[in-house]
Amino acid sequence: MSEPSHGVTLAAIQAARRRLEGQVARTPLVRSEALSRRFDADILLKLETCQPTGAFKLRGATNMIAALIERHGREAxxxxxxxxxxxxHGRAVAHAAARLGIPAVVCLSRLVPADKAEAVAALGAEVRRVGESQDAAFAEVERLVRERGMVLIPPFDDPLIAAGQGTIGLELLEDAPDLDRxxxxxxxxxxxxxxGAALKALRPEVTVTGVSLSRGAxxxxxxAAGHPLAVEEETSLGDSLGGGIGLDNRCTFALVREVMDEHYRVSEAAIAAAMVDFLEHEKRLVEGAAAVGLAALAEHGIAVRGQTVALILSGNAVSLETFDRARALAGC
Structure with a gap:
């Protein structure tokens, strides 16, 4: 059987897991009693908020840097x-690079909240604020690669990055072998x-549900168009879900099209309500992007009764100012 064009195979995900051992956390999968009662289902929370950098991105960044060293040596x-x-992702790259004594530069658009930029700088990376979009930030990255010979660690569009994130799927099935969604x-x-690549390889009947912002997705x-598009970014509580996918996307567009079973878009009000719900009922402060699974269940009335459902709580990088904005939007 030929390797898929996106390059994210079960073998690649398993290799990533070996590289990540002792480098990232094997995060807990916990049952939410409140949400399980609310939706009449077994609702599980995958706590990527427990990573050292507070988000799942550490998996992909660490896997890619480790794989490059493994293949080409540290001098590369x-x-x-x-x-x-x-x-x-910037925090993840900064964290991984600092541990290995490698210089790191993280380019951020001006839409990225100040608290996130400060968190990247605190880990020792040089932060550069560039333009009003992810595309503008990427232009600066390309210049540094071209002129200074730096090595790009992309935020998503690379098989090594996606394989690192795929280790979450392996953990989900180990902890919840009867997972439905x-x-x-x-x-x-x-x-x-x-x-999705991990789940479809090991338990293809699991429904993989993607959740996007209502605007700028x-x-x-x-x-929907059948090919990568440039879409204008908009300010959102779920700002981590902003940014383009690249008109020359070579991995994740094909990968998502292959593994995703269904998709929902959620409003700012639904994200706000979910963020508040997680704090009030689960005692977990999460960023908007981490709350979109719950937002989709609530806003769209997804039929999950009797199912075992995992929500990926992807990160906790949220300021109190942003959370107060969420509370106000949720009417609290």
């Missing part, structure tokens, strides 16, 4: 690594695509 990264990010945020496609618009 002597000029340092560079990326563009909406925040969490998983809901994950959909942006660039590394998270949902990687998880580049992957959703691209899938």
């Amino acid at each position: 990264l002597a000029a340092g690594v560079v990326t563009a990010s909406t925040g969490n 998983v809901l994950a945020g959909l942006s660039g496609g590394g998270l949902l695509g990687g998880i 580049a992957m959703a618009e691209s899938l």
Whole structure:
């Protein structure tokens, strides 16, 4: 059997898991009693908020850097690594690079909240604010790769990144072998695509549900069009789900199209209500992008009765100011 064009195979995900052992957390999968009663289902929360950097992105970034060293030697990264990010991936690259003593530059658009930029800088990376979109930040990345010989660690569009995120899927099935459905945020496609690749290889009957923002959802618009599109970003509580997928996308567009079974878009009000719900009933402060699974269940009335359902709580990078905005929008 030939390897898929996107390159994210079960073998690649299993290799990622070996590289990540001892480098990232094997995060808990916990049952929410309140949500299980509310939806008459077994609702499980995958707590990627427990990663050292507070988000799932550490898996992909660490896997890629480790794989490059494994294949080409540490000297291949002597000029340092560079990326563009909406925040969490930048923290992941900064964390992984610092542990290995490798210089790192993280390019952020001006739409990325200040608290996320400060968190990246605190890990030792150089932060560059560039333009009003992810595409503008990527232009600066390309310049640094071209002029300084830095190595790009992309936020999502690479088989090594998606395979690292796919290790979440392996853990889900180990902890919940009867899993019926998983809901994950959909942006660039590394998270949902990687998880979906693992699940479809090992338990193909699991329903893989992607959740996007109601506005500025580049992957959703691209899938509807049948090819990658440039979509204008908009400010959102779920800002980690913003950004384009790249007109020359070579991995995640095909991957998501292959593994995703259904897709929902959620409003700002639904995201706000879910963020508040997680704090009030689960005592978990999560960012908007981490709350979209619950937002989709509530806003769209997805039929999950009697099912075992996993919600991916992807990150906790939310300021109190942003959370107060969510509370106000939710009417609290």
